[in-house]
Amino acid sequence: MKLEYDGLGNSLSDLTRLSDAVTRSISAENFKGEKGNGAMATEGVHAHSARELGQGWKVSPCVKVAPHSTFTVAEIEGPGAVKHMWMTMDYRLYRQFILRIYWDGETEPSVCVPLGDFFCHGWLERTLVNSVPIVVNPSGGFNSYWEMPFRKKCLITLENLSEEEPEFFYQINYVLTEIPEDRAYFHAQWRRMNPTNEKEEYVILDDVKGRGQYVGTYVAWQPNSNGWWGEGEVKFFLDGDREFPTICTTGTEDYFGGAWGFTDSTFKNYQEFSSPYCGLPQIIRPDGFTKANLRFGMYRWHICDPIRFSEELKVTMQALGWRNKGRFLPLRDDIASVAYWYQTEPHRPFRQDLSPDHLEVI
Numbered sequence: 001m002k003l004e005y006d007g008l009g010n011s012l013s014d015l016t017r018l019s020d021a022v023t024r025s026i027s028a029e030n031f032k033g034e035k036g037n038g039a040m041a042t043e044g045v046h047a048h049s050a051r052e053l054g055q056g057w058k059v060s061p062c063v064k065v066a067p068h069s070t071f072t073v074a075e076i077e078g079p080g081a082v083k084h085m086w087m088t089m090d091y092r093l094y095r096q097f098i099l100r101i102y103w104d105g106e107t108e109p110s111v112c113v114p115l116g117d118f119f120c121h122g123w124l125e126r127t128l129v130n131s132v133p134i135v136v137n138p139s140g141g142f143n144s145y146w147e148m149p150f151r152k153k154c155l156i157t158l159e160n161l162s163e164e165e166p167e168f169f170y171q172i173n174y175v176l177t178e179i180p181e182d183r184a185y186f187h188a189q190w191r192r193m194n195p196t197n198e199k200e201e202y203v204i205l206d207d208v209k210g211r212g213q214y215v216g217t218y219v220a221w222q223p224n225s226n227g228w229w230g231e232g233e234v235k236f237f238l239d240g241d242r243e244f245p246t247i248c249t250t251g252t253e254d255y256f257g258g259a260w261g262f263t264d265s266t267f268k269n270y271q272e273f274s275s276p277y278c279g280l281p282q283i284i285r286p287d288g289f290t291k292a293n294l295r296f297g298m299y300r301w302h303i304c305d306p307i308r309f310s311e312e313l314k315v316t317m318q319a320l321g322w323r324n325k326g327r328f329l330p331l332r333d334d335i336a337s338v339a340y341w342y343q344t345e346p347h348r349p350f351r352q353d354l355s356p357d358h359l360e361v362i
Contacts, residue, residue, distance in 0.1 A: 007177045008081055008147065021177035026074045027170060028060045033076065045167060062169040065097075065160045073156040073170055078104070080176040081183075082148040082156075087115065087170045088140050094121050095359045096162040103185050104152040108349045113190040114359060115158065117338050119144065120281065122220025123295050124361050127282040130274045133216065133301055136281075146340070148186040149179045161356055184212045184342035189350050191339075192358060195224055195332035201235070201316040205339035207351070208313040212343030213306035217315070218299045219256075222334035225321065228261050229331055232318025239311045247307065252317065256280060256298045270294075277301045301340075315339060 005014070007021025028045075030038040041047075044060025065071045076082075089097065094116025101111035116122055119142040120129050129136040135143040148154070156172065189205060196202050204217060214236070223229040230252035235245035249255040253262050257278030264271040274281040282297030307313075317337075323329035 006180065007175050008149065008179075008183070010083075019177070021175045024076075024080075024174055024176060026076070026172040026174075028063050033074070033172075033174070062167045064165050065158065065168050066165055067160055067163050070157050070159040071168070073158050074154065074172040074174075075156075076150075076154040076172075076174060078150045078152050078154065078176070079179045080150060080154070080174055081179065082150075082154060082172060082174045083145070084173040085142075085144040085156075085170070086173075087119075087142045087168070089115070089168045090164070090166045091116075091121075091126050091140050092124055093160075093162055093164060093166055094124055095361055096160065096164075096356070097168075098159040098161065098354060100157045100159065101148070101186070102153075102155040102157075103150045103345060106345065108347070110185055110345075110347060111188040112350055112352060112354075113188050113338050114354075115142075117190050117218060117220065117336060118142075118188060120218050120297060120299050122218070122297055122336050122361075123282060123284055125282070125284060127272075127297070128274060129279065129281050129299070130276075131279060131299060131301060132276045132303055134299065146186055149183045150185070151179050161354075161359070185345050185347075186340075186342055187347060188338055188340045190336065190352065190354075192334075192336035192353070194334040194336075194358075196319045196335055198332055199330045201232075201318050202335050202337075204234075204315040204317055204337045205341070206314040206316075207348045208309070208341070208343065209311070209348055210343040210345070211310050212313075212341055213308045214302055214313060214315065214339070214341045215306050216299065216301045216303075216338075216340035217255075218297070218338040218340075219317070220336045221296045221298070222293050223321075223331065224293065224333050225329075225331060227321050227329075229319070229321045229333060230261065231322065231328060232320035234317045235315070236307055237314040237316070238307070238309050239313075241314075245316075252320075255317075256300050270296075277303060313341070 005017040005019040007019040024033040026033040041060035050057045097115040100109040234249040234255040236247035280298040284295035319331040321329040
C-alpha cells in the first residue's frame, strides 16, 4: 500500500507518520550516497591514522580541495529534497570558497554564495548562530536546515578561489520521494558594495521573475563613519511596483528584529543576540591595532511570514545615519548580503562579482 505522507515539511507532529520516502546521506565516507556503501574507503585523508584499524575506521572523513579547483560535493538523481547540510573548514577561507547548487540539470546555479556568508559568517571570525534554518555551533560547525526539493537532479559544488588546499568536512542528508507540483526551488544570491553609493539604495535582490516567496536575509555590514548607521528602511517591491514598494520597514535594526540601535539595557553598548527567526550574532569591535572598524552580522528569516510574489521581486535597503541638526546622513559603507528565496524555474542568471578582490575581507 502506498503511503500518503511524502516525508517533506517535517515537524514534531510528523514524526509519528510513516512514509515511502527513502533517507540517504553523502559525505567523504560515501561520495554517492549509495545504500550500504558508507565507511568502505581504504584510501583517504586519514588512511595513515587508521592504518592499525583498517577499513571502516574513519579512513576518509574529509577531502582536500585543490587551489583554484571545483569539488563536486553531491550529485543526486531525483526526485527528492536536501534536508540538512553540515560543513566545516578553515575560517580564514570562508569568503574564498563559493557554494553553488544547481537544480534539474540547469546551467546557471540557483545558489551562488561564499560559503561563510551562506551560513551567516561574512566576516572571517567564528560566532554562534542559533536560528531555525541556519545553526552554527562550536567551532565553526555550519548547519543548514533549508528544505531544498528537486525533481530530476541536484548538483552541489564548492569552488576554491584561494592558493591553499584545506581539509573540507561535509555531510549532505537528503530524502528520495515524490515532489508535489506546488513545491518551489530554493535560491540564494550574494552581493556586495564597498562602499555603497551615496543617496542610492543598496540592492539586496532584483531581476527575480517567476512565482515564489522570499524567506530570508543575511547582511554583513561595516560602517565607515562614526555614529549610528541603521536608520535605513528595507523595501520589498512586488509584482509591478516601480517607484514605491508594497512593503517598507521602519529601520534597519527594526527589520532584523531589534530596536533602539541594538543597544543593551544601558543604551551605551551594542548587544549581540541570536533567536529562531532573527538575530545579530556577530559584532566585531575595534582592537586598536588590526581591527579598525565595527563590523556586524545579522539575519532575518521570513519563515512564519514569507513574502509572496506572483510575477517579480526586488529588495533594497538604505544605508542611513545621522548628521547635525537632526538630519539623516546617507552613508558610504561596506555592505554584503545574501538573499534567500523559493521560486519556480527557470530563474534569471545572477549578476555577481565574485573576483577575489571583491570578495576579500580587509
